Amino acid sequence: xxxxxxxxxxxDERLKYIAHLDVLRLFERAIKRAGLPVAYxxxxxxxxxxxxxxxxxxxxxxxxxxxxxxFDEEMTPESFISRINQSxxxxxxxxxxxxxxxxxxxxxxxxxxxxxxxxxxxQAMDQDTLSGIVIDFLDQExxxxxxxxxxxxxxxxxxxxxYSLSVRKPDGDGYIMEAFLSAGAENNLRPDLLxxxxxxxxxxxxxxxxxxxxxxxxxxxxxxKSPLEVADD
Amino acid sequence: MEVxxxxxxLLKMMxxxxxxxxxxQIEKPAKYTGNEWNMVRKDPDAVQVRFAFAFPDDxxxxxxxxxxxxxxxxxxxxxxxxxxxxxxxxxxMERLMRERGIPLYALETYTPLSEFDIIGxxxxxxxxxxxxxxxxxxxxxPVLAKDRDESHPFVCAGGPCAVNPEPLADFIDxxxxxxxxxxxxxxxxxxxxxxxxxxxxxxxxxxxxxxxxVYVPSLYEVIYYDDGxxxxxxxxxxxxxxxxxxxxxxxxxxVDFPDDIIVPYIGTVHDRxxxxxxxxxxxxxxxxxxxxxxxxxxxxxxxKLNELARSSVRKTGYEEISLVSxxxxxxxxxxxxxxxxxxxxxxxxxxxxxxxxxxDNFSLGLMERASKIRxxxxxxxxxxxxxxxxxxxxKGVTDExxxxxxxxxxxxxxxxxxxYFMLGLPTETMEDVDGIADMGISLVESCRxxxxxxxxxxxxxxxxxxxxxxxxxxxxWEPMDDIETLTEKQHHLKDRIRRxxxxxxxxxxxxxxxxxxxxxxxxxxxxxxxxxxxxxxxxRFDGWDEHFSFERWQEAFRANGLDSAxxxxxxxxxxxxxxxxxxxxxxTKEFLIRECRKAYEGDxxxxxxxxxxxxxxxxxxxxxxxxxxKNQDQAGG
Ligand code: SF4
Numbered sequence: 001x002x003x004x005x006x007x008x009x010x011x012d013e014r015l016k017y018i019a020h021l022d023v024l025r026l027f028e029r030a031i032k033r034a035g036l037p038v039a040y041x042x043x044x045x046x047x048x049x050x051x052x053x054x055x056x057x058x059x060x061x062x063x064x065x066x067x068x069x070x071f072d073e074e075m076t077p078e079s080f081i082s083r084i085n086q087s088x089x090x091x092x093x094x095x096x097x098x099x100x101x102x103x104x105x106x107x108x109x110x111x112x113x114x115x116x117x118x119x120x121x122x123q124a125m126d127q128d129t130l131s132g133i134v135i136d137f138l139d140q141e142x143x144x145x146x147x148x149x150x151x152x153x154x155x156x157x158x159x160x161x162x163y164s165l166s167v168r169k170p171d172g173d174g175y176i177m178e179a180f181l182s183a184g185a186e187n188n189l190r191p192d193l194l195x196x197x198x199x200x201x202x203x204x205x206x207x208x209x210x211x212x213x214x215x216x217x218x219x220x221x222x223x224x225k226s227p228l229e230v231a232d233d
Numbered sequence: 234m235e236v237x238x239x240x241x242x243l244l245k246m247m248x249x250x251x252x253x254x255x256x257x258q259i260e261k262p263a264k265y266t267g268n269e270w271n272m273v274r275k276d277p278d279a280v281q282v283r284f285a286f287a288f289p290d291d292x293x294x295x296x297x298x299x300x301x302x303x304x305x306x307x308x309x310x311x312x313x314x315x316x317x318x319x320x321x322x323x324x325x326m327e328r329l330m331r332e333r334g335i336p337l338y339a340l341e342t343y344t345p346l347s348e349f350d351i352i353g354x355x356x357x358x359x360x361x362x363x364x365x366x367x368x369x370x371x372x373x374x375p376v377l378a379k380d381r382d383e384s385h386p387f388v389c390a391g392g393p394c395a396v397n398p399e400p401l402a403d404f405i406d407x408x409x410x411x412x413x414x415x416x417x418x419x420x421x422x423x424x425x426x427x428x429x430x431x432x433x434x435x436x437x438x439x440x441x442x443x444x445x446x447v448y449v450p451s452l453y454e455v456i457y458y459d460d461g462x463x464x465x466x467x468x469x470x471x472x473x474x475x476x477x478x479x480x481x482x483x484x485x486x487x488v489d490f491p492d493d494i495i496v497p498y499i500g501t502v503h504d505r506x507x508x509x510x511x512x513x514x515x516x517x518x519x520x521x522x523x524x525x526x527x528x529x530x531x532x533x534x535x536x537k538l539n540e541l542a543r544s545s546v547r548k549t550g551y552e553e554i555s556l557v558s559x560x561x562x563x564x565x566x567x568x569x570x571x572x573x574x575x576x577x578x579x580x581x582x583x584x585x586x587x588x589x590x591x592x593d594n595f596s597l598g599l600m601e602r603a604s605k606i607r608x609x610x611x612x613x614x615x616x617x618x619x620x621x622x623x624x625x626x627x628k629g630v631t632d633e634x635x636x637x638x639x640x641x642x643x644x645x646x647x648x649x650x651x652x653y654f655m656l657g658l659p660t661e662t663m664e665d666v667d668g669i670a671d672m673g674i675s676l677v678e679s680c681r682x683x684x685x686x687x688x689x690x691x692x693x694x695x696x697x698x699x700x701x702x703x704x705x706x707x708x709x710w711e712p713m714d715d716i717e718t719l720t721e722k723q724h725h726l727k728d729r730i731r732r733x734x735x736x737x738x739x740x741x742x743x744x745x746x747x748x749x750x751x752x753x754x755x756x757x758x759x760x761x762x763x764x765x766x767x768x769x770x771x772x773r774f775d776g777w778d779e780h781f782s783f784e785r786w787q788e789a790f791r792a793n794g795l796d797s798a799x800x801x802x803x804x805x806x807x808x809x810x811x812x813x814x815x816x817x818x819x820x821t822k823e824f825l826i827r828e829c830r831k832a833y834e835g836d837x838x839x840x841x842x843x844x845x846x847x848x849x850x851x852x853x854x855x856x857x858x859x860x861x862x863k864n865q866d867q868a869g870g
Contacts, residue, residue: 017262018498029550059257089270
């Protein structure tokens with residue numbers, strides 16, 4: 001039982017074409033349909049008290065999105081999950097929830113994210129060759145690309161924002177890049193920008209087929225932890 | 234029968250597939266993927282009739298349209314029918330679809346348009362006509378009705394512009410004149426009957442021509458004089474009626490109104506619950522087509538509306554309800570109804586928006602309670618700049634009314650006021666045009682003190698549209714101002730405002746679009762060729778400034794030996810046969826002529842609530858005319 005919960009939700013292919021703000025509105029309406037006793041902000045334009053961890057870009061699927069929500073009454077995670085899922089459209093689903101102590105800190109907590117990026121290249125390459133290219137790419141100390149910042153387009157060295165990068169070749173066409181990247185309000189590295197930089201620096205004519213967010217982490221005394229694990233803080 | 238079996242096999246095979254490469258290249262891909270909350274899901278193989286409701290404009294506009302929500306809901310209540318939605322793909326999507334050979338499809342099942350039994354277009358705006366041709370073509374359906382055979386869907390159309398169906402006669406198999414929620418069932422029943430009878434296309438069209446409110450243009454012949462005016466419009470067979478009478482729903486409480494409307498993922502123009510208070514308008518402003526073609530006024534009961542508000546919020550999760558009607562203040566039970574509704578919306582954190590309210594103490598208080606967020610803009614529609622001209626158009630608003638309303642609003646904290654006018658109204662002189670600027674200026678001056686006291690500054694916006702004469706109005710015989718005159722009036726107004734004040738923003742419409750709107754609104758069926766040529770030359774989304782090309786349309790006219798001025802700028806005689814004379818909307822031609830004469834005298838006509846003016850709409854035996862008679866009877870007895 002708690003007044004506030006932190007939850008993880010997923011988004012699959014069916015709803016990946018909508019933008020972050022549309023996802024927020026979708027949740028607000030689902031909460032209303034479910035008749036959940038969500039708390040509202042005071043003031044002129046009362047809004048539901050719900051805060052999301054990291055914006056979700058158009059085209060991205062994810063199994064690890066996080067948000068905090070506050071209620072006017074005590075709410076169990078189980079009851080929340082079952083009620084909200086009945087009101088959410090197919091394609092978005094709440095997977096787990098835990099009580100959260102400091103509602104709304106989620107945005108500043110998020111520090112890194114893990115992605116799986118499926119891509120293709122015109123000429124087939126074996127995994128070792130491609131892995132070699134990735135290692136060479138990571139060997140550079142400076143990978144400067146133009147990045148959209150609050151102050152407009154700026155050259156930014158993204159190398160420090162890449163924590164790990166590896167490639168694998170699954171059965172069938174294409175390759176999967178597994179990327180562990182800095183994320184969050186401060187030093188966010190978008191996976192599409194990473195791939196752009198990778199293509200640019202290596203000269204590979206790659207086409208990104210899909211991007212999936214596999215996990216998102218909070219930094220807790222030099223340890224990566226799930227945002228649900230640090231909900232007690 | 235064979236044809237049908239072949240089609241149902243095809244149907245299983247034909248499903249449009251979209252991929253990321255396409256969807257991530259275009260703007261707002263969610264316009265094309267469907268799957269919204271409350272979208273109706275059925276097994277297409279388990280129904281007998283597949284209906285594609287087609288809105289000839291962008292998804293964001295179409296999804297805001299109440300009529301579509303009503304008919305979608307009504308049709309899908311039937312187990313034997315599956316109604317799906319189709320919108321005009323925006324130009325970026327269209328280009329990719331054509332490049333890749335992807336046919337236009339319905340959002341529910343991704344089925345190509347050509348696989349449906351019936352395609353129904355709604356005609357909300359004349360400038361969307363070329364989109365109809367484009368959508369049919371993209372959907373693999375022959376654009377011309379005469380080219381369709383038993384393997385093709387029937388194409389029908391309804392909505393306000395259908396009161397003059399003639400310009401679209403070449404493309405549409407049959408029109409529905411008037412309100413659709415009852416007649417659509419008769420059409421679907423007729424379709425099922427025809428389908429099982431194995432008859433040919435013509436047999437079905439003859440059959441539906443017998444349904445009241447249905448007009449089959451191919452069953453009529455239009456004969457012209459040498460000068461291009463009409464000699465006569467004649468049915469080709471004895472089985473079809475001489476005149477097609479508009480359909481009307483007699484009791485709104487008895488027909489379905491949707492509470493489980495589709496909730497789009499992306500923002501649309503009207504992204505909220507819409508509660509329809511009543512149909513029709515008691516006022517009878519002489520320029521306003523809606524004021525005549527929806528007569529008589531019929532109200533929905535407050536009990537029903539409150540019930541709908543509750544169930545709609547529960548089923549959609551919407552955070553806003555809007556009351557819709559042509560003039561909200563005229564709803565007879567407004568205060569009591571709003572009290573109850575507000576008690577509910579406040580508790581549920583739902584905003585209530587109240588467009589088209591007359592501004593007075595009551596309504597300002599109401600707006601204040603209803604919506605805590607948007608105390609920014611109020612709109613007024615004086616329509617004309619002088620009392621004389623307002624009397625001509627039967628707009629019963631005085632300068633004093635307006636001044637005190639605006640002062641009230643400004644004192645109440647509203648800091649932006651928009652005023653809507655028309656340029657080119659019948660009898661308009663430069664004095665009337667000046668009156669628009671002068672009204673704005675005098676409002677700025679009279680509100681100066683009040684706005685300062687509130688610490689805000691008042692922003693006044695004047696906006697002028699170009700008057701377009703429409704069928705079934707007292708001005709249906711009037712010439713429209715030509716483009717040069719309208720442009721001159723706009724420039725004159727702009728100058729006059731700029732010379733006097735910087736506090737007023739002035740907006741005006743593109744008179745070239747209005748000119749084409751006027752042509753299509755009062756056109757005859759010879760325009761079919763012009764529309765076809767314009768579309769072939771690339772016309773679509775003509776209502777959007779960035780896509781409209783006046784030169785293209787003029788070229789299409791020249792190519793077909795016609796002149797747009799004949800339709801837009803010519804005064805018609807009362808005795809002339811009008812292209813829509815075989816359509817009967819209930820309001821009589823005699824009444825419209827009387828109103829036109831009164832307009833030139835500057836004579837006002839009372840509204841239906843204060844007394845009947847005998848327009849003819851009593852034939853429907855419904856709504857306010859009925860109430861009216863009762864009152865008179867009581868007074869008499
Ligand atoms: S018949 Fe009379 S009351 Fe009825 S709509 Fe016409 S004018 Fe109004």
